[in-house]
Amino acid sequence: MKNRRLYNKVFALGIAGSMLVTATGCGAANDTIGGDEVKAAGRDITVTLGRQTLPNAKLPDGDTYEDNAYTRMLKEELNVNVVDEFEANGDDYDRQVSLALSSGEIPDIMKVTSKDDVKELYENDLIMDLTDLYDQYASDYLKSVYDSYDGRALDNVTFDGQMMALPGTNPDAGPSEVWIRSDWMNDLGISVDEDGDRAITIDELEKVASTFKDKNPGKAEKPVGMAFAPWLTSGDPDGTFSINSIAYALGAFPKTWMEKDGKIIYGSTQPEMKEALARIAGWFESGLVDPQLGTRTWDDITALLSNGETGVTFGTWHIPDWLLNNVRASDPKATFSSYAIEDKDGKVYCKHNDATAGYIVVSKKCKNPEVVMKIANLFYDDLVNDKDILKKYPEVAKYQKDGVDGSTRPFNIEINCSTSLLDDYSDIKKGVNGEISDAEVRTVESGEVIKSVRNYLADPEKAEVADWARYHSRMVGIELMNTLIDEGKFEWITPVFPSTTPTMETNQANLDKLEEETFIKIATGAVSVDDGFDSFVKQWNDQGGEQIISEIENSLK
Amino acid sequence: MYCSSTLSKTRNVIIYMIVLLLGLICLLPLWNIVCISLSSSAAVSANSVGFLPVDMTFIAYRKIIEDNQFWRSFGISALRVAIAWVLNTVLVVLMAYPLTRSKSEFRGRNFYMGLLIFAMLFNGGMIPSYMLVKKLGLLNSIWALILPGALPIFNVIMVMNFFKGIPKSLEEAAVIDGAGPMTVLLHVLVPCAKPCIATISLFSIVGSWNDFFSGLIYIQKPENYPIMTYIQSLNVDIQEMLKSGATNATLSSVAELSNKNLNAAKIVVAVIPLLMIYPFLQKFLITGIVMGSVKE
Numbered sequence: 078m079k080n081r082r083l084y085n086k087v088f089a090l091g092i093a094g095s096m097l098v099t100a101t102g103c104g105a106a107n108d109t110i111g112g113d114e115v116k117a118a119g120r121d122i123t124v125t126l127g128r129q130t131l132p133n134a135k136l137p138d139g140d141t142y143e144d145n146a147y148t149r150m151l152k153e154e155l156n157v158n159v160v161d162e163f164e165a166n167g168d169d170y171d172r173q174v175s176l177a178l179s180s181g182e183i184p185d186i187m188k189v190t191s192k193d194d195v196k197e198l199y200e201n202d203l204i205m206d207l208t209d210l211y212d213q214y215a216s217d218y219l220k221s222v223y224d225s226y227d228g229r230a231l232d233n234v235t236f237d238g239q240m241m242a243l244p245g246t247n248p249d250a251g252p253s254e255v256w257i258r259s260d261w262m263n264d265l266g267i268s269v270d271e272d273g274d275r276a277i278t279i280d281e282l283e284k285v286a287s288t289f290k291d292k293n294p295g296k297a298e299k300p301v302g303m304a305f306a307p308w309l310t311s312g313d314p315d316g317t318f319s320i321n322s323i324a325y326a327l328g329a330f331p332k333t334w335m336e337k338d339g340k341i342i343y344g345s346t347q348p349e350m351k352e353a354l355a356r357i358a359g360w361f362e363s364g365l366v367d368p369q370l371g372t373r374t375w376d377d378i379t380a381l382l383s384n385g386e387t388g389v390t391f392g393t394w395h396i397p398d399w400l401l402n403n404v405r406a407s408d409p410k411a412t413f414s415s416y417a418i419e420d421k422d423g424k425v426y427c428k429h430n431d432a433t434a435g436y437i438v439v440s441k442k443c444k445n446p447e448v449v450m451k452i453a454n455l456f457y458d459d460l461v462n463d464k465d466i467l468k469k470y471p472e473v474a475k476y477q478k479d480g481v482d483g484s485t486r487p488f489n490i491e492i493n494c495s496t497s498l499l500d501d502y503s504d505i506k507k508g509v510n511g512e513i514s515d516a517e518v519r520t521v522e523s524g525e526v527i528k529s530v531r532n533y534l535a536d537p538e539k540a541e542v543a544d545w546a547r548y549h550s551r552m553v554g555i556e557l558m559n560t561l562i563d564e565g566k567f568e569w570i571t572p573v574f575p576s577t578t579p580t581m582e583t584n585q586a587n588l589d590k591l592e593e594e595t596f597i598k599i600a601t602g603a604v605s606v607d608d609g610f611d612s613f614v615k616q617w618n619d620q621g622g623e624q625i626i627s628e629i630e631n632s633l634k
Numbered sequence: 635m636y637c638s639s640t641l642s643k644t645r646n647v648i649i650y651m652i653v654l655l656l657g658l659i660c661l662l663p664l665w666n667i668v669c670i671s672l673s674s675s676a677a678v679s680a681n682s683v684g685f686l687p688v689d690m691t692f693i694a695y696r697k698i699i700e701d702n703q704f705w706r707s708f709g710i711s712a713l714r715v716a717i718a719w720v721l722n723t724v725l726v727v728l729m730a731y732p733l734t735r736s737k738s739e740f741r742g743r744n745f746y747m748g749l750l751i752f753a754m755l756f757n758g759g760m761i762p763s764y765m766l767v768k769k770l771g772l773l774n775s776i777w778a779l780i781l782p783g784a785l786p787i788f789n790v791i792m793v794m795n796f797f798k799g800i801p802k803s804l805e806e807a808a809v810i811d812g813a814g815p816m817t818v819l820l821h822v823l824v825p826c827a828k829p830c831i832a833t834i835s836l837f838s839i840v841g842s843w844n845d846f847f848s849g850l851i852y853i854q855k856p857e858n859y860p861i862m863t864y865i866q867s868l869n870v871d872i873q874e875m876l877k878s879g880a881t882n883a884t885l886s887s888v889a890e891l892s893n894k895n896l897n898a899a900k901i902v903v904a905v906i907p908l909l910m911i912y913p914f915l916q917k918f919l920i921t922g923i924v925m926g927s928v929k930e
Contacts, residue, residue, distance in 0.1 A: 163854035399889035
């Protein structure tokens with residue numbers, strides 16, 4: 078008897094304990110009345126968040142993700158407290174999301190990193206339909222930003238006609254640019270791009286790379302013409318250290334699903350890709366391409382550049398900020414110019430990015446879902462467009478000036494207009510030329526860039542590395558895109574961005590491996606271009622490629 | 635006999651050479667890390683650091699001293715190791731002792747033994763363990779890192795075997811003098827089993843210091859990460875970030891962070907505590923493992 082009572086007690090305690098835990102889990106909103114009433118009544122709303130963090134967010138001492146200038150502003154403006162259910166960096170965050178998902182308890186609001194996650198949450202009925210909230214609460218500006226993607230942004234998060242997430246936007250990043258050491262070109266007296274449209278032909282690229290290799294302006298032991306990463310191609314148009322720019326100029330679009338004559342095709346298996354690989358294989362044979370192609374890693378290529386062993390590389394507009402800055406750190410004379418590669422008709426091919434990256438989803442159990450739209454309005458509209466808000470919150474202004482990472486905002490996504498990159502650039506250009514005053518510059522970041530560019534131009538040789546980097550990323554990198562648009566050189570490709578199909582889930586990893594291995598074999602001459610490529614296409618189709626294509630076609634019907 | 639002594643001498647020399655070579659192979663990567671940590675970041679990014687520091691500088695170590703998160707994580711790990719060590723040792727000894735009794739003395743022995751073996755061979759997997767820890771309300775606390783591994787079964791078996799190797803007569807003598815089971819354990823068996831206990835202490839200390847994965851799963855705020863989880867989170871893959879559409883600002887601050895010489899310095903500092911413990915426990919380690927592993 079006595080034992081029995083004890084058991085009962087322990088059991089009850091156990092249940093009470095576990096209930097306590099679950100009760101404090103999701104939906105910890107203590108005071109729960111409709112949003113506006115709460116604000117009017119002066120009472121706080123608490124929402125729990127799942128947040129993807131950055132290990133080096135540069136938060137000032139004492140501030141945390143949960144308690145910083147942005148969250149304090151949120152509290153002041155909207156009376157919203159945030160409690161972080163979980164935080165994690167990068168990939169580790171995805172694991173936390175999966176764990177939360179598998180236990181069926183997700184925070185009120187969280188970021189997920191892929192469309193597939195949104196789909197899975199939708200299918201498990203864990204997240205809320207945001208359609209009405211978006212219509213009712215999202216500001217006109219916010220709506221106009223999403224509309225600038227011609228519906229591509231919101232389509233990505235619409236399932237059965239319901240908007241299931243607030244997507245982060247992903248503006249086009251432009252082409253993979255060819256970065257060439259301009260100080261070396263001057264020293265050697267070579268020039269490219271006679272017509273000044275910033276687009277060069279493949280032959281011109283070849284000429285520069287082979288001159289650099291022969292004349293060895295960096296006085297390296299073993300100069301390298303062009304080095305590429307072992308994976309050769311990239312699914313992103315601007316893939317760094319990839320052969321994308323050369324492939325695109327030959328009409329090949331590796332790792333891209335496209336629609337052609339009503340059918341879905343995969344760029345890597347098209348005949349144009351063979352031509353691109355043949356070109357690389359030819360260069361490899363003649364020694365123009367790195368003889369260690371295939372074993373030269375990302376870091377090794379960075380080392381080649383900073384040692385002055387190679388002076389030609391390929392990458393997105395912002396590599397001067399975080400990669401080429403190493404070159405300048407080892408050689409104060411180093412400068413770069415960037416070019417796009419044009420095809421035989423003088424066009425520069427580029428493809429659109431998927432319009433969204435990062436998604437904010439709201440739990441079905443969330444008591445104040447309208448908060449999502451209000452936070453979005455505050456951070457992606459007011460904070461951008463309302464100059465007074467920075468005066469009201471000098472703390473926030475200081476954050477922006479000091480470059481505290483944007484991930485410290487409650488939602489770690491960006492909601493920018495599709496042309497934001499070029500809009501910012503035109504601001505910067507006007508600022509540098511003195512056409513607009515510093516107060517007229519729209520964003521704090523652009524203001525900082527203008528200062529850096531001025532510093533750099535005042536004394537290029539002695540300028541700080543950071544100033545050098547900002548000058549090169551904006552006044553060289555984005556400037557290239559601007560010129561190409563002005564000159565009407567761009568030819569845009571709109572790929573298909575399918576969600577993961579069943580066969581992709583099981584076979585895609587192997588197909589990617591097959592592709593990368595075969596391409597590197599072809600490029601290094603281990604197999605002949607013709608046989609190697611044709612048998613690759615056959616294998617690719619047999620090992621599930623064909624199946625995937627038909628699945629994508631079905632999903633688009 | 636006489637000629638075989640020169641033979642065995644040359645044989646010894648060769649064996650020592652081989653062992654020395656193997657030892658060097660193990661040591662050189664570590665030495666390379668030390669050299670990287672002492673080199674300038676320009677030299678590191680140019681891949682020119684081998685087995686001697688280039689442009690020697692202590693700037694990386696100076697930065698670590700200013701890194702609050704590093705020390706915070708260091709402290710969390712130190713506390714975790716201290717608690718886990720005591721808890722592991724006490725529980726293992728208390729578990730092992732009754733299991734060395736014969737079936738007549740301890741009737742449930744086979745049942746408990748089976749339970750242990752079963753739990754050693756099969757485990758619930760990541761998600762059930764996560765849910766258990768979550769429901770117990772341990773998430774985000776240091777106990778989530780300690781309690782799930784509080785009783786390492788492999789160590790229990792090792793200690794059991796060691797106890798069995800201690801002559802029965804010692805124990806009988808104590809019993810005749812009027813000692814109870816607790817006295818036998820604490821005053822006879824444990825003092826005899828010092829080498830073995832030192833060994834399991836080492837396992838427990840090294841294991842909990844080096845474990846980063848449970849931190850990733852059970853700790854939901856990076857500021858509460860133990861040291862190894864913190865260090866692994868610094869190792870960011872820029873290529874992956876590029877693919878997932880990271881912004882320019884994010885990439886810049888990550889590139890600054892994945893500064894290799896700084897990370898190398900962090901690894902060096904994080905390894906120091908273990909290097910300091912090893913020599914003291916080393917002599918026990920070998921006897922401990924050998925004697926604990928053989929039993930009729």
